[in-house]
Every structure is written in C-alpha cells, then in structure tokens.
Amino acid sequence: MTETSTWATKKGLAQMLKGGVIMDVVTPEQARIAEDAGAVAVMALERVPSDIRAAGGVARMSDPSMIEGIMATVSIPVMAKARIGHFVEAQVLQALGVDYIDESEVLTPADEVNHIDKHAFPVPFVCGCRNLGEALRRINEGAAMMRTKGEAGTGNVVEAVRQLRDVLAAIRRLQGMREDELFVAAKELQAPYELVRQIAAEGKLPVVNFVAGGISTPSDAALVMQLGAEGVFVGSGIFKSEDPARMANAIVQATTHFDDARIIAEVSKGLGAPMRGIAMESIPESERFAVRGW
C-alpha cells in the first residue's frame, strides 16, 4: 500500500531539517542568498518580524504570487505562515503546494479561541510554544514540528532561552514523576494525559523542536543548540544585519559545530553589525507576539 502525507512523512520532513537553519525571506533574491548560505529551508513572508512590529496594523498571510516566486527559485523546502486559527489561509497555502505551514503568532491571530485543526490537512504544520503545555496542545491538534516562540523581531535571545529551558525542564520533571502523579501533571499542563505519559516515558517531545524568535548571531544559535534545540529559525537576524550572506553562512556553521567554540569564534570574525536589538522591558505586554496563542 502506498500512502501519502502520513504522520511519518509529516514529522519526518522536520527530522530531515534538524541541525539546520530555517531563514525568513521576503523575496526570491533573499531565498537564493539563504539557500546559497546553507539554509535547510526558507520561510516565505511579506515582511520580517521586526518590520511587522514596526509597521503595526494587521499582519496576514503573504501574497501567493510572492510565495510561488520563492518556490520556483529554490530547491530546498519552502514554508509559509498562516494566522492562528485561519484555516482558510492554511487551505490556500496548501493549494500552493508549500512544504510546511507555520501557524504563527507573528501574524495577527484570526481566532482568539481555536487553533487550526491540523490533522485535517495533508500538509504538515509547525507551531510556536512558550512552554510544554502549549507544545502538547499544538501537537494534539496535529502539529508535526514545534518551535519555541522567543520574541520575534527583537534580536534579543532572552525569551528564546527562557522558553526552551521551560519546555525542557518540564519534560525532566515529568520523567521524575510516579505514574499516579501524571494525571495531575496533565491537568496542570492543560494537556492530554496520553501525551504527558508518553513524554514522561520517552523524555522528549514526539516531534522535532526548533527555537525561534531572537536568534541574531552565530553564538546565539550555538547557545540554544547547546541547551537542547534541534535547529533554529532565524527571522530578522539575517536580512536586518549588515552583511546578510555572511551572517547567514556563519549561523549555519555555528549550528552544525555548536559545541566547538574555536569554530564558532572563527565564523564570528568580521561579520559586520548584527541587527539592532530591542530590550524586552521596552516592549509593552500588548505588543508581544509570544503571548498570542494559548
């Protein structure tokens, strides 16, 4: 029997992206630069998160012709973002044939209660999370890949670090629990008991987990890799830096050799200025992306 779009193929593509860098791009030219620098995939969107943050207003799915232009330019997988809960944007992206859909808090949510039923789609989804409970709710809805949200468009890695540590520490706590304590753990995580039990037994998420939101230097990428990320998304950090091609390549090298400080030092030399960052204290709660989705 031949079957397409199975769970194994959906989560399997994310497994093939591990140890790699997925880069935000807004034009086919940027997509080409990303591919040449060694990106494992590109995220096609209209504006990088720091520009979305600056522009304000409602951020939506990108123009399909722009996404198609990028798909026609590169041979690596192309991802694209749909608004949280906007299952018609997801249907459109699937119709275009994108390789992965990001149900993303970087865009303005379309539904304040429900996320997309991702099991209903042949195309796989990646979703953001701030903690283990969010991750398990998204996986229960059918997400085949996770990423911690960080705080996109800030160039500040602090939220990414905190969220990744939160997810991994919560997994370690589950591993230390007695069977009869997992029922309450599931209630407190607001997550399905079966998934909680599986994670307590296996000590890891059932899907690949990347880090996003705030990675802007090779050392940032290596930091989250050493903490236990399986790969990184870099948004504004590349095309808002002084020399995007060099920065992109250096982050790719540092993600592969994340535990070799001499190599990270070598690739970090003379990269020019990284993107200008934003301190978290200067972003009011209402303007933070990570609190979107629940």
Added chain:
Amino acid sequence: MTAAPMTADPGTPVRIGVLALQGAFREHLETLAGIGVQGVPVRLPRDLAGIAGLILPGGESTTIRRLIARWELRGPLLDFAASGAPMFGTCAGLIVLAREIAGGEEPILPLMDVTVRRNAFGRQLDSFETDLAVPVLGDPPVHGVFIRAPVIERVGADVEVLARLDDGRVVAVRERNLLGTAFHPELAGETRFHRLIATMAAEHQERAEGSGHRQQPTRRGGAAGSSSAA
C-alpha cells in the same frame, strides 16, 4: 536483540561513523546502538580516524554539500571510500554519493556510478510510505518512508539494483562498498541495512588488520580518473 556482527578480533569492535553535519544523524546513531554497534558522529576530517564504515544521513543535500566543502571533508571522504570502507547514503546521503545529479548540479562526492534526480516525486505533499521487496534482505519487505525523495534514474554496469517501486523506478542500489537508498530505513525501525553495512565494515576492518594496510580500493570519481564500467 541479536548479536552484533563481530570482527575476527573480538578486541576491536567495529565503529561506524555517521556524517553529522546536518539532518537525521541521531536516528542513524540510535539505529546502530539498537543493533549493538557503536556509532560515531563525524563533523570534521579528524573524526574519520578509527571508523570502519560511514553512514550519510538524510537532510538537505544543498546544506550538506556546503558544509562538506567548508570543512574540507571532500578529499578525506573520497580517500575513505577508496580504502574500501563501506559507505551507506540514505536520501540526501545517496545524492552526496552519486556520480551524477540530474538537472546539471555538480556532483558532491562523485563515487557511485548512478544518476539521481532530487525531489523526484514532487514536493512534501507527495511524500509517501510503501512496502518494498528487497531480495538481498529477504522477508519481510522493507517499509520505505520517502520524504521529498530522490530517485535513481541511471545505474552503471557494476551497480546492483536492490529495490524498485512497483512502477519500476530504482530506489536502492549497491556498488562494491557503496550502498544507497532513496528512502529512510532509520525512520521505520528497519535495521537490516544497518546490519548489512556493519557486516561490510567488519569485513573491511578484518582485511585492513590482516594485511596491515588498506586494500581493495574503490575507484575514485571525478578528476582522479573515470575508469568507468565497461
């Protein structure tokens, strides 16, 4: 658990490298551990010392190509193949080994006398699973997971076809010490390919230890000479 393939000298267990530049290398290391074989991540040329075989995992071949070039792994990997040590490429790993990539891309380590086509089935929505008869592995059939998979469009005269899809397209091949699959045995709990390369690695190590030097060279592709199959 079945016993691991042993070398003649039980004091020297076989260690198999897994190219760990990018991709699903951990799945291969876990599959090796599951059959009692020590796996070693390979990221730099020095990591090739002391291993008797090498697995090239799935991932993005464009990324792996650049990392091979950046860390000067190409020459050492070609020498490793020329020593007769077995190499097994899955999906992107098969593309890395292929002497020719359809569509005009430069080959990466031109070793295996095959032409592969990247993303031959289409995009992610065309990824699939299917059962495959692989006669050299016997029963039961292999469960193949194909993810944005390549296909083998041409095989050289010395290349043995190990598996085909129902429509006849070639998806697994062997040429002397080189093994390649378009699909992912490591994602399906399939251990027989890993046992096969472990056995080949043990034989290679035994030969190398027995003679005190490397022998049975596999021809190098590219500039080193194309003494092609007849």
